[in-house]
Amino acid sequence: MPAPDPKDSLDAATEATRSLQGLSTELTARVPQLLEAMRSVGTGLELRSTLDRICRTAAELADARYAAIGVVDEEGDGLSDFVTYGVPQEVADRIGRRPDGHRGLLGALIHDPVPMRLADLRTDPRAAGFPEGHPVMRTFLGVPIRVQGDIFGNLYLTEKNDGGEFNDYDLHMVRVLATEAGIAIGNARLYEEARQRERWIDGSVAVTTALLAGGDADDALAVVAEQARRLAAATAGMVLLPADEGALEIVAVAEDEPSGALGTVIPGESRVVATLLKGEAVFVDDSATDDRMLTRLAERYGPSMLLPLQSGGRVLGALATPRARGERPFTEAERTLATQFASQAALALMMADAQRDRERLAVYEDRDRIARDLHDLVIQRLFATGMMLEGAQRKSVVPEVQTGVGRAVDELDVTIQEIRTAIFALQQGPAEAPSGLRTRVLREINMAAVPLGYKPSHRFVGPVDSLVGELTGKNLIAALREALSNAFRHARAQHIEVVVDATVTLPDGTPGVRLSVADDGVGIPEGGRRSGLRNLRRRAESLGGSSDCGPGIGEDGAGTTVVWEAPL
DSSP states (O other), X not given: XXXXXXXXXXXXXXXXXXXXXXXXXXXXXXXXXXXXXXXXXXXXXXXXXXXXXXXXXXXXXXXXXXXXXXXXXXXXXXXXXXXXXXXXHHHHHHHOSOOOSSSHHHHHHHHSOSOEEESOGGGSTTOOXXXXXXOOOOOEEEEXXXXXXXXXXXXXXXXXXXXXXXXXXXXXXXXXXXXXXXXXXXXXXXXXHHHHHHHHHHHHHHHHHHHHTTOOHHHHHHHHHHHHHHHTTOSEEEEEEEXXXXXXXXXXXXXXXXXXXXXXXXXXXXXXXHHHHTTOOEEESOTTTOTTOOSGGGGGEEEEEEEEEEETTEEEEEEEEEEETTSOOXXXXXXXXXXXXXXXXXXXXXXXXXHHHHHHHHHHHHHHHHXXXXXXXXXXXXXXXXXXXXXXXXXXXXXXXXXXXXXXXXXXXXXXXXXXXXXXXXXXXTTTSOOOHHHHHHHHHHHHHHHHSSOOEEEXXXXXXXXXXXXXXXXXXXXXXXXXXXXXXXXXXXXXXXEEEEEEEXXXXXXXXXXXXXXXXXXXXXXXXXXXXXXHHHHHHHTTOEEEEEEOSSGGGOSEEEEEEEEO
């Protein structure tokens, strides 16, 4: 929208002066009140507070009991917002849904935006009646509000306080006020749009920073979902990535109330999926009733944006930001900003993937170098040392020395075999690595042993590899990594115990798996950071599980025990 012309206020005042010329002394006496009202309307830049202020000022100016502003939607055939003054909140709650402007006097003013003055609106043939519990309203005055020449909405006034009708003086005063209101709304709109763009830019920066920080990929995707949910004022934010047979799977969810959406697969035959994978956005007015939405998950949502995560002609996945049923639809500006955000997030995803590929390549190259050094240097030296010991053993005449040297040679042989096993593991590619949950748990424990200086003990209960599903297993590994990291960085523990139990029953009666990580450290201090625990809880709840912590395994319960569980 173009910036308001600074002379618009002057033009409004000039028009007001001309329209008041030749009128009665009664109206002239009210000019100071009008000027004060115009000054009040132009104060402040918040759009919502500006609309509230216009309603209040108009009611005071025309001595009306009730005032309202109906904001016309982008299609121009209904109301996207309805701001009221004078109606108590408990009455508004009792009335329920606010008017949509598709019929009645409000609809007539939308389609024919001209001033309207009625002695009794109830007798007008265009009136559609009032819902149950609505205050009694008879006298009516309606005036259109224009912003930059376009209809923004209509200002409505009802019920003259003295019991009379709105007169010509009231109409003139309110029309002048509506002109000033249009200028104030234009300024407020520009301010809101600038703030909105700033928020989306800040969100894009946060996503890029999280993705390029080199942390866990699932956590980075969760940041994308959370930022999208917050910026779009949506009920949930979801990241979907390609799955088998052309489907899309929800791999990250940010929402206020857990819905079990994580892991939901949108089938490839869905028209929405086909459109997204072609790189085109999908905007839905009501997910619950749209026949393109094939999953039961859509039943709980209303307006939704589904945006492709696309960069360089490549579609990496999709981003969904649904609102609850009955909430307002997304505006054109919100759709544009969200689309730009999705493109930025996709670019950051590609950069993060490239960065992780470079890091993996560097790791593989380093592993190859270590394997060569172990084979060419360490094993050769150990072998030579063993031969020297065998020679010394043959020359020795003392039985105890021969026995001791023989044991040393045997130990060297075992060490050489272990090093060869390590070399073989180092030379394995990522596709060759075993992928069972038990193996992945052991790998995390062995990796944690390096910074800890000792290896945490571990125990498995039940056939974890065959019972625990891939989605739950992936999140369990991330939870284990988080818990071990917290124990290393904060707990200063001397002993850590890890238990994975695939035979538990969750509180709702479903079979589940429980991860317990217990230590004998210093525990969680009062007022200490709990971001790690929140991450664990978020992961569990997204799967329909839970996470909590309790006393540790030290003396008198010293330390912390983190319990994380989710359905199999």
